[in-house]
Amino acid sequence: MTNPTLAAGAVERHLRARRDTGRGLLMPYVTGGITPSWTDYLRAFAAAGADAIEVGLPFSDPTLDGVTIQQAGDTALARGASTRRILAELSGMPDLGVPLVASTYYNLVLHDGAEAFCAALRRAGVGGLIVPDLPVHEADELTDVAAAAGIELVLLASPVTPQPRLAEISCRSRGFVYAVSLMGTTGERAALAASAAELTERIRRVTDRPVLLGFGISTPDQAREARRHADGVVVGAAVMRRVLDGAGPDDLRAFLATLRQALDQECDRPR
Amino acid sequence: MRDVLPWCEPVLLDGTMGEPRARGRFGEYGGRYAPESLVEVCREVDEAFREAWADPGFRGALARLLAVHAGRPTPLTPAGRLSEALGVRLYLKREDLTHTGSHKINNVLGQALLATRMGRRRLIAETGAGQHGVATATAAALLGLEATVFMGERDIERQALNVFRMRMLGAEVVPVTAGSRTLKDATSEAMRHWVGATGDSHYCVGSVVGPDPYPWMVREFQRVIGDEARGQCAAELRTGVPDYVVACVGGGSNAAGTFAGFADTPARLVGVEAEGGAGAARGRLGVMHGCRSLFLQDDDGQITQAHSIAAGLDYPGVGPEHAHLRDLGRARYVTVTDDEAVGAAVRLARTEGIVPALESAHALAWVIRAAGGGDLPAGSTVLMTLSGRGDKDVSTLKELL
Numbered sequence: 001m002t003n004p005t006l007a008a009g010a011v012e013r014h015l016r017a018r019r020d021t022g023r024g025l026l027m028p029y030v031t032g033g034i035t036p037s038w039t040d041y042l043r044a045f046a047a048a049g050a051d052a053i054e055v056g057l058p059f060s061d062p063t064l065d066g067v068t069i070q071q072a073g074d075t076a077l078a079r080g081a082s083t084r085r086i087l088a089e090l091s092g093m094p095d096l097g098v099p100l101v102a103s104t105y106y107n108l109v110l111h112d113g114a115e116a117f118c119a120a121l122r123r124a125g126v127g128g129l130i131v132p133d134l135p136v137h138e139a140d141e142l143t144d145v146a147a148a149a150g151i152e153l154v155l156l157a158s159p160v161t162p163q164p165r166l167a168e169i170s171c172r173s174r175g176f177v178y179a180v181s182l183m184g185t186t187g188e189r190a191a192l193a194a195s196a197a198e199l200t201e202r203i204r205r206v207t208d209r210p211v212l213l214g215f216g217i218s219t220p221d222q223a224r225e226a227r228r229h230a231d232g233v234v235v236g237a238a239v240m241r242r243v244l245d246g247a248g249p250d251d252l253r254a255f256l257a258t259l260r261q262a263l264d265q266e267c268d269r270p271r
Numbered sequence: 272m273r274d275v276l277p278w279c280e281p282v283l284l285d286g287t288m289g290e291p292r293a294r295g296r297f298g299e300y301g302g303r304y305a306p307e308s309l310v311e312v313c314r315e316v317d318e319a320f321r322e323a324w325a326d327p328g329f330r331g332a333l334a335r336l337l338a339v340h341a342g343r344p345t346p347l348t349p350a351g352r353l354s355e356a357l358g359v360r361l362y363l364k365r366e367d368l369t370h371t372g373s374h375k376i377n378n379v380l381g382q383a384l385l386a387t388r389m390g391r392r393r394l395i396a397e398t399g400a401g402q403h404g405v406a407t408a409t410a411a412a413l414l415g416l417e418a419t420v421f422m423g424e425r426d427i428e429r430q431a432l433n434v435f436r437m438r439m440l441g442a443e444v445v446p447v448t449a450g451s452r453t454l455k456d457a458t459s460e461a462m463r464h465w466v467g468a469t470g471d472s473h474y475c476v477g478s479v480v481g482p483d484p485y486p487w488m489v490r491e492f493q494r495v496i497g498d499e500a501r502g503q504c505a506a507e508l509r510t511g512v513p514d515y516v517v518a519c520v521g522g523g524s525n526a527a528g529t530f531a532g533f534a535d536t537p538a539r540l541v542g543v544e545a546e547g548g549a550g551a552a553r554g555r556l557g558v559m560h561g562c563r564s565l566f567l568q569d570d571d572g573q574i575t576q577a578h579s580i581a582a583g584l585d586y587p588g589v590g591p592e593h594a595h596l597r598d599l600g601r602a603r604y605v606t607v608t609d610d611e612a613v614g615a616a617v618r619l620a621r622t623e624g625i626v627p628a629l630e631s632a633h634a635l636a637w638v639i640r641a642a643g644g645g646d647l648p649a650g651s652t653v654l655m656t657l658s659g660r661g662d663k664d665v666s667t668l669k670e671l672l
């Protein structure tokens with residue numbers, strides 16, 4: 001059998017290596033271009049112990065996002081944010097030692113052609129890509145192009161995804177498998193959805209790729225609980241609400257540190 | 272004249288406007304670009320629709336509802352005085368005479384019946400002009416379902432009468448404050464809501480847009496316009512088939528339903544878009560609301576806002592099958608301005624005694640502009656779908672006239 005770690009791309013290798021030490025993975029999200037000095041948030045995320053960072057490229061019609069990330073996108077676009085600008089700003093950054101994963105809607109990927117888009121990501125130092133409106137059965141045209149450019153295309157799995165399709169998603173996903181914890185849009189929730197545990201358990205049955213739970217994870221308690229099922233968490237709306245409320249990089253660093261701590265505590269517990 | 276490509280000879284391809292190819296494709300357009308959480312429900316709708324459409328029992332039940340509730344068949348009206356003035360022979364397919372006042376009821380009765388067959392108890396819909404919302408509220412009341420209708424705040428202001436009608440029919444109307452506060456944003460919001468409601472709700476999409484199977488399914492439910500008109504033309508016209516078939520295009524459902532009845536004839540098909548919402552005439556390849564099609568976008572790939580006096584045409588994209596018909600040269604897409612549409616509405620009122628919806632007035636405006644020229648030679652026979660009546664637009668018109 002081939003060694004999955006050697007066959008994997010850089011994002012996946014990084015996440016596997018960290019997971020294999022027993023660490024709970026943390027991937028915070030920021031909307032690119034949300035403030036003039038938005039890249040400072042990336043530094044704060046890295047300093048708080050992020051294992052990967054998701055950078056949203058804002059789209060005018062984010063059909064899978066709740067109000068918080070919609071507002072963040074609108075704010076960024078109103079400031080003049082664009083794919084080109086955000087990637088240019090990323091290119092100017094020193095290496096944070098944390099893989100960057102872009103996320104956006106398929107229209108922006110297609111706009112200048114998938115090849116040009118993936119090449120631009122690569123030049124900006126981005127290693128992975130999440131496209132929430134590109135389900136696995138439509139992904140053929142992007143998978144090869146992304147792979148050729150060295151971009152790991154992350155696929156999403158949902159609580160209603162049937163098991164055979166879950167196997168296909170897990171097999172074709174690169175970097176990690178993004179487990180959508182609930183039937184809904186992004187946004188903070190009072191509790192971790194009950195569907196999260198079953199979904200991650202079903203994904204685990206078919207892959208040993210890292211599995212990150214996202215959508216609705218907003219508090220240390222929820223992160224701790226998510227960690228019981230998955231390899232780690234994606235935290236988006238809880239970060240962006242704070243940013244929209246005026247929180248600076250230091251505030252976010254403190255918030256993420258509480259999540260980091262929760263994940264670390266959970267992994268010390270006997271399982 | 273702007274936007275008008277030279278005519279190609281109509282391409283008669285076998286299977287044009289038949290079932291889409293594998294994976295819901297019309298040429299390179301269409302598909303199911305839905306978030307993973309909606310993929311399974313799209314598959315369920317597809318399966319249920321295929322079964323129902325092949326079931327004479329379902330077809331019979333729908334035909335009966337269309338007859339006894341919606342008032343089908345609708346007449347074909349020769350527009351005598353206007354024809355004389357324009358030098359063409361113009362016939363109007365009178366969707367304005369259906370119950371609720373527009374073609375939207377054809378699609379909604381089909382989807383509502385399908386929803387009950389699937390065991391759903393609630394309909395979700397987006398609406399621009401409010402016609403689709405009213406039709407959805409009506410069908411829900413008729414079949415004992417709940418209805419939730421998403422509508423942009425701007426449209427709620429300009430279509431107040433329809434908002435009241437929906438509420439009177441027992442529907443919940445949810446104002447949408449995002450983005451341009453019109454149809455595109457209402458559609459996005461309806462999709463977001465659907466993700467969390469797939470278990471008990473059916474998303475009743477109002478035009479030939481959205482993820483597969485919607486563009487195909489909605490066209491099939493609207494095909495009744497074209498099929499009826501084909502039979503009526505055969506009885507009424509010396510030539511049997513009109514030379515031109517014209518309809519307005521927002522998402523494109525009344526046009527698709529009309530064209531479907533004539534795709535295999537030599538009739539030239541013309542879709543008329545609003546100048547400010549010309550997805551087919553000026554859009555660029557993209558993906559939005561679940562399908563690959565043509566959308567108005569800026570240089571960064573952001574979808575731009577449409578602007579039309581007709582709320583039902585205020586959509587920056589077009590259904591994938593229209594994009595395909597355009598590429599094939601089988602149909603041609605042209606645009607008219609707000610002023611031309613208003614002028615056409617007044618002219619129809621004064622010559623034929625019919626106040627059309629501002630959407631439908633766009634189709635007429637092109638006929639008026641083109642009649643007698645190279646694009647619509649004198650003496651041609653024209654079938655135009657009058658998609659709706661103008662009651663909902665009287666307050667808009669009152670401000671202008």
Ligand SMILES: Cc1ncc(COP(=O)(O)O)c(C=O)c1O
Pocket residue numbers: 373374399400401402403477478479519520521522523524525526582583584628630631658659660
């Ligand atoms: C009367 C009328 N015509 C046309 C339309 C546009 O829709 P479509 O292009 O799907 O026929 C609408 C939409 O609200 C409408 O109300």
